[in-house]
Amino acid sequence: MKVYSFPRGGLSFEDPTVPARNPSVVAFLPTFSVIPLLQFPGDSVTSLVSIGDVVREGMLIGRGKSPDSVNVHATVPGKIVRNVEWDDNEGNRNEALVIRMEGSFERLGKEEKNYLGDSMNQHELLQILADCGIVEMEGSGRPVAEILSSLRFAESPQALVVRCIFDDPWLAADYVLCRERLKDVVEGSFIVAKVGGRIERVIFAVSHKEKDIGEAMLEESKQYDIPASMVLTGSRYPQRNRRELELVLRDYGKKENIDLATFLILGPATLAAVHDAAKYHRPILERYVAVGGSAVWKPQIMKVRIGKRIGDLFEECGGFIDQPSLVATGSPLSGKMITDLNEPVTKTSYAVFAMLKEQSSDHPQRDCISCGECRGVCPVGLDPEELYKQIMIGFQCTDAGECHGCGCCEVVCPSHMALANVIAGKNMGKRNV
Numbered sequence: 001m002k003v004y005s006f007p008r009g010g011l012s013f014e015d016p017t018v019p020a021r022n023p024s025v026v027a028f029l030p031t032f033s034v035i036p037l038l039q040f041p042g043d044s045v046t047s048l049v050s051i052g053d054v055v056r057e058g059m060l061i062g063r064g065k066s067p068d069s070v071n072v073h074a075t076v077p078g079k080i081v082r083n084v085e086w087d088d089n090e091g092n093r094n095e096a097l098v099i100r101m102e103g104s105f106e107r108l109g110k111e112e113k114n115y116l117g118d119s120m121n122q123h124e125l126l127q128i129l130a131d132c133g134i135v136e137m138e139g140s141g142r143p144v145a146e147i148l149s150s151l152r153f154a155e156s157p158q159a160l161v162v163r164c165i166f167d168d169p170w171l172a173a174d175y176v177l178c179r180e181r182l183k184d185v186v187e188g189s190f191i192v193a194k195v196g197g198r199i200e201r202v203i204f205a206v207s208h209k210e211k212d213i214g215e216a217m218l219e220e221s222k223q224y225d226i227p228a229s230m231v232l233t234g235s236r237y238p239q240r241n242r243r244e245l246e247l248v249l250r251d252y253g254k255k256e257n258i259d260l261a262t263f264l265i266l267g268p269a270t271l272a273a274v275h276d277a278a279k280y281h282r283p284i285l286e287r288y289v290a291v292g293g294s295a296v297w298k299p300q301i302m303k304v305r306i307g308k309r310i311g312d313l314f315e316e317c318g319g320f321i322d323q324p325s326l327v328a329t330g331s332p333l334s335g336k337m338i339t340d341l342n343e344p345v346t347k348t349s350y351a352v353f354a355m356l357k358e359q360s361s362d363h364p365q366r367d368c369i370s371c372g373e374c375r376g377v378c379p380v381g382l383d384p385e386e387l388y389k390q391i392m393i394g395f396q397c398t399d400a401g402e403c404h405g406c407g408c409c410e411v412v413c414p415s416h417m418a419l420a421n422v423i424a425g426k427n428m429g430k431r432n433v
């Protein structure tokens with residue numbers, strides 16, 4: 001079977017400090033949960049509870065003010081004990097409610113009522129997804145109802161692309177989720193396909209090393225009446241980025257003679273959450289998280305309640321071998337540094353890591369030696385060395401707008417120049433490979 005890859009640049013990324021892809025471990029339920037009120041950088045949220053109020057597991061505690069915001073739910077039962085505020089590493093103000101766990105769980109360990117019927121229409125699905133606060137569980141965490149709403153009146157047919165591309169080892173939690181919840185991911189895909197707009201095909205985009213996952217998904221898809229197929233992709237980073245993925249999908253469509261006008265790309269964690277919301281009216285209460293890095297004794301994949309302190313996660317992994325020089329969420333390629341271990345796991349925290357000084361590339365930046373390494377890895381074909389220099393002397397570079405901040409240039413730069421951060425024009429956190 002042909003493997004489709006983007007044509008140039010990129011890099012193979014391995015990291016021995018990533019947790020092994022073993023079955024997930026259920027993290028302890030947190031005594032105190034920190035539930036951020038703003039779970040997407042869109043419109044604000046109105047808090048529905050006050051200090052002293054008793055909340056139930058899954059109860060709505062914050063209502064989004066518009067479709068561009070996300071409803072907030074209590075992920076454990078308990079009492080609201082305080083409000084907290086902090087500034088993250090990017091200078092954004094965060095507000096959260098702290099729940100002290102007490103009382104009984106209404107969903108955990110109980111059989112949940114199945115609400116999924118053939119009669120559900122698009123409007124109902126969108127309402128359920130909005131009510132349950134379902135977001136894309138990666139990136140900025142856009143509300144899924146909002147994404148699907150924007151496709152409602154599409155004129156051309158669309159394909160839902162289920163992105164199971166593991167070009168970054170820090171996506172290990174998604175990999176384990178695909179294995180442990182494969183049926184739910186597939187069912188979530190067809191729920192979206194059925195009621196999410198003019199979706200006429202489901203495509204499982206799977207990196208070729210994980211072909212068996214794609215084959216199992218295709219097998220599971222046979223019970224649904226929407227056509228499904230699989231495209232095998234390369235596993236060179238940044239294959240899963242939208243631009244690089246669309247390149248291979250267009251190529252695939254041409255070769256297979258499939259009309260692929262537009263794509264809706266969603267990841268497995270998001271589709272599992274769509275499944276839970278549509279079937280059980282369950283908000284996102286937990287997520288799979290890869291916990292690792294060279295400073296951590298026992299890296300592992302964990303199922304974690306949203307709102308659990310990141311510091312507690314590290315403790316459950318045996319604590320730190322030595323003082324970490326850097327703690328971050330996401331991947332070292334595109335992660336976000338955190339400065340306080342009290343920060344909580346959020347809906348988009350697919351990984352958290354802590355690095356010792358020797359692993360992190362917290363090296364002083366030196367002058368460019370014009371080695372050309374950065375040009376060789378840029379998937380867009382940009383000249384990062386030249387762009388960086390022009391931006392630093394104040395030139396407006398239109399080419400810089402094509403940079404999607406993949407970080408490849410920065411990873412390979414022997415002078416440790418902050419190429420991607422400067423060229424992408426945004427603080428995407430410190431890269432450390």
Ligand code: SF4
Nearest residue numbers: 378403406407409420
């Ligand atoms: S961060 Fe931008 S300039 Fe650097 S390799 Fe990626 S796309 Fe190219």
Ligand code: SF4
Nearest residue numbers: 368369371372374413
């Ligand atoms: S990789 Fe770094 S040192 Fe080499 S040309 Fe690019 S910017 Fe200069």
